[in-house]
Amino acid sequence: MKKGVHTEVMVLRCMYIEDPKGPVFFKQIRVGKDGKQFYMYKFRSMVTDAETKLQELLKYNEVSGAMFKMKNDPRVTKVGRFIRKTSIDELPQLWNVLKGEMSLVGPRPPLPREVAQYTEYDKQRLLVTPGCTGLWQVSGRNDLGFNEMVELDLKYIRERSILYDLKIILKTIKIMIKPNSAY
Template sequence: MMAQEVKKIKLDPSKVKGRWGYRIVKRGFDILASGIALILLSPLFLVLIILIKKEDGGPAFYSQERIGKDEKPFKMWKFRSMIVNADKMVEQLEEQNEIDGAMFKIKDDPRVTKIGHVIRKYSLDELPQLWNVLKGDMSLVGPRPPLPMEVEDYTDYDKLRLTVIPGCTGLWQVTKRNDADFDEMVELDLEYINNSSLWFDFKILLKTVGVVIHPNSAY
């Protein structure tokens, strides 16, 4: 008996790139919202910086190369939630990866610090990405920006999720998140890209607030 073929979402990149009005308004909102948020959240930034440095004396911020729109690399910023030099331990932990496909995630990652567990649970480690949004590397809403090593394993179909600017939050993050495998994440991202609109973005942002208050499967 033949295995049932997985239904693929059809995406026309040329149609996506033609949404000029939507993209202009979306970029304007990203600039305004991220700028205001960075100012209003500056006291929280200061508290988190102090707590992170107090735990082990390491840097409060962490930057990592990610792949953005049209496979363009950029430096993404986060609050450091792991021990210093955690990236060098990836190969040692490869066998513990709990996500199928081109993505690396461990639920009880031994590299995560005490304060790291807290800020990850409430997605506070993602806040510095507001700077990436202000710069234009990212948008408030869009697909998760992958690591270069993840993209190396992408099929042409998987790369369709790289036809738009990546986001701080997205349909995958506010629905299944780490309960989804890689293929499900791709399908959710392409569903978002196909149906993207200002109203859809607004609904995802509202759900993101709910996830921060009542965390889902973040780790």
């Protein structure tokens, strides 16, 4: 436990050194169960003005559908690449879990601009509490497109159980130890 806390403190210190004028935490409005909006928390992994730079990068989107992904996103800092690859940037979402806005396992909470592009079929993702990890994250994450993510999320919703959640959590831990396709 002590080693884990030490690692987190070192990451936070590195984040501050890399960009001392920016906050360590990042909050963003996300859409949860039944379309309810909430602030989702993360460790900041991008430059401070990342949201304003998004419009000029949309043409480089590497996935189809209602999401934006860019493998070599210039907004991501050096430390940000590391904390994303190891999913350390997601740890503050445990606060969202404690507040009841998220669960440990479930579909990732989308952005309002993404939900605006959803079909009725896609909106089924919003029938359950969103999660910190899910079937999509342990099945390929950024190597999968939007439609594949939706299908995996709906499969999870249909088949969810405590045992299924435990399997996903164990796979998540394995991925955190041996980083995957996060970017």
